Amino acid sequence: MAMPFHHRGFTLIELIMVLVILGVLSAYVLARWSPGDSAVHTEAAQLACDLRHAQALAMTTGTPLDFEPQGSGGYRVTDGTSIIQDPSRGEPFLHSLANGVNRGGTCGTVRFDTLGRPLSGGNLMSAACTHTLSGPSVSSTVTLTPVTGFVTVSP
Numbered sequence: 001m002a003m004p005f006h007h008r009g010f011t012l013i014e015l016i017m018v019l020v021i022l023g024v025l026s027a028y029v030l031a032r033w034s035p036g037d038s039a040v041h042t043e044a045a046q047l048a049c050d051l052r053h054a055q056a057l058a059m060t061t062g063t064p065l066d067f068e069p070q071g072s073g074g075y076r077v078t079d080g081t082s083i084i085q086d087p088s089r090g091e092p093f094l095h096s097l098a099n100g101v102n103r104g105g106t107c108g109t110v111r112f113d114t115l116g117r118p119l120s121g122g123n124l125m126s127a128a129c130t131h132t133l134s135g136p137s138v139s140s141t142v143t144l145t146p147v148t149g150f151v152t153v154s155p
Contacts, residue, residue: 039098041155044133044140047103048151050075051142053088055149058112063121068109069131070094072102087092099131105132107144120150134155 007041054077058065066078076083076094086093097103107129111119118125124145133140143152 038135039101040135040138040140043097043101044131044142044153047075047131047133047142048153050077050093051144051149051151053086054093055112055116055118056112057084057087059116062114064111064113066109068099068113069103069107069108070100072104073097075103100135102132102134103131105130107131109146112149116149117147118144 054065054067057063057077063079065084066080068078069075074096076092077086078084082145083092083094085091108120108130110125111122113119120126120129125144128143128145130144131142133142136139141154143154144150145152
């Protein structure tokens with residue numbers, strides 16, 4: 001007596017339906033995704049780290065340092081006249097933001113004195129200042145507080 005033959009696998013219609021569903025989902029995701037958006041939070045974290053690093057360098061070297069925004073596309077750290085060499089990386093302390101990420105906000109040049117305090121215009125900062133990083137549909141804010149120079153990042 002012969003055993004019944006069972007087919008295993010998927011029919012052509014089932015495979016086509018899976019491909020159609022994947023196509024619709026990928027079109028939806030690609031329409032909402034932007035490379036600049038994915039880089040905003042990474043750049044905000046890097047900016048916060050660089051602010052803290054510049055503050056620490058000013059304290060450890062005993063030299064006031066300026067954290068200078070460069071338009072909407074980056075920033076640098078100087079000793080007042082020229083870009084300093086970052087001892088942790090062994091290269092100039094400057095950063096260009098990723099493509100699609102722009103910087104704005106209320107922070108201009110901030111000087112960290114030898115005690116790590118943020119100064120604005122030669123005086124202790126009296127109000128918090130912000131760097132706002134934005135992509136096509138996402139933004140993140142890095143805030144520098146007066147007196148202490150404490151840095152926070154908020155999405």
